[in-house]
Amino acid sequence: VARMSAPTMEERKACWGAxxxxxxxxxxxxxxxxxxxxxxxxxxxxxxxQWVKYxxxxxxxxxxxxxLETEGYHPPEAAGKS
Amino acid sequence: xxxxxxxxxxxxxTAGAAWLYLREEKARRQRARRREELRALxxxxxxxxxxxxxxxxxxxxxxxxxxxxxxxxxxxxxDICPEELEKLSRAVRLLEQEPGLPPVQPLFITVxxxxxxxxxxxxxxxxxxxRLLGLTGSPEEVRAASSAYRVYASAGPKDEDGDYIVDHxxxxxxxxxxxxxxxxxxRNKTDVQIAxxxxxxxxxxxxxxx
Numbered sequence: 001v002a003r004m005s006a007p008t009m010e011e012r013k014a015c016w017g018a019x020x021x022x023x024x025x026x027x028x029x030x031x032x033x034x035x036x037x038x039x040x041x042x043x044x045x046x047x048x049x050q051w052v053k054y055x056x057x058x059x060x061x062x063x064x065x066x067x068l069e070t071e072g073y074h075p076p077e078a079a080g081k082s
Numbered sequence: 083x084x085x086x087x088x089x090x091x092x093x094x095x096t097a098g099a100a101w102l103y104l105r106e107e108k109a110r111r112q113r114a115r116r117r118e119e120l121r122a123l124x125x126x127x128x129x130x131x132x133x134x135x136x137x138x139x140x141x142x143x144x145x146x147x148x149x150x151x152x153x154x155x156x157x158x159x160x161d162i163c164p165e166e167l168e169k170l171s172r173a174v175r176l177l178e179q180e181p182g183l184p185p186v187q188p189l190f191i192t193v194x195x196x197x198x199x200x201x202x203x204x205x206x207x208x209x210x211x212x213r214l215l216g217l218t219g220s221p222e223e224v225r226a227a228s229s230a231y232r233v234y235a236s237a238g239p240k241d242e243d244g245d246y247i248v249d250h251x252x253x254x255x256x257x258x259x260x261x262x263x264x265x266x267x268x269r270n271k272t273d274v275q276i277a278x279x280x281x282x283x284x285x286x287x288x289x290x291x292x
Binding site for chain 2: 004005006007008009012016047048049050051053054055
């Protein structure tokens with residue numbers, strides 16, 4: 001298997017664009033991924049797999065951060081939860 | 083009444099001037115303290131021997147006498163490296179527009195020598211600034227360069243395509259003409275802030291080590 005070249009600037013921008021469209025769709029549908037399947041597939045096809053994983057984690061982090069900023073920090077409950 | 087007003091105004095102006103002077107003094111003391119800390123660290127000593135994107139050998143000593151803005155990254159980087167290199171390039175362009183300042187050498191060093199060979203680095207750097215130099219080498223040589231600047235780099239797990247992401251320190255380093263590290267700029271610093279800081283350093287430059 002030949003080693004994959006790193007994405008070019010154009011490929012990076014295409015990936016970021018697809019990611020942004022997917023994320024905008026999620027924003028419009030309160031993160032209901034089922035409503036954004038086509039854009040998800042487009043995102044996955046335009047970005048290396050590692051980047052898809054990375055951006056998924058980034059989205060989770062950004063959501064968590066926004067939650068902290070709006071709701072404040074609630075320490076996890078002591079007993080009974082995971 | 084007129085006289086009283088004049089006296090109050092003079093007192094006010096004097097107090098204002100004193101306050102400004104003290105604030106500038108505090109800033110000056112902070113910069114001196116930072117210079118002392120950098121002197122103690124003397125980060126970036128030692129030599130490195132790497133290859134640039136034309137395959138030419140480059141040693142650290144080759145950059146003596148030049149101001150350098152240095153970024154460590156890798157070409158398979160999803161977003162941070164391109165953004166930081168864009169920003170670095172914009173800062174360099176801002177400084178280029180200022181008459182009377184020495185030129186700044188933009189420099190990229192890979193933290194992923196296994197994949198980023200000379201050809202890969204060449205393809206990567208051309209997208210940012212015409213004078214951006216990209217360096218790579220053997221894993222040992224690259225590790226020596228990154229440890230000289232205390233850069234953290236750790237390759238993540240490979241997926242089934244053999245692809246992986248390298249977690250690494252995200253900083254733009256300013257090196258003075260003596261090759262030692264003078265300042266650093268994180269993600270939160272803008273191109274304008276970096277250019278202003280570099281200009282200040284150029285205007286007040288003293289070598290880090292005697």
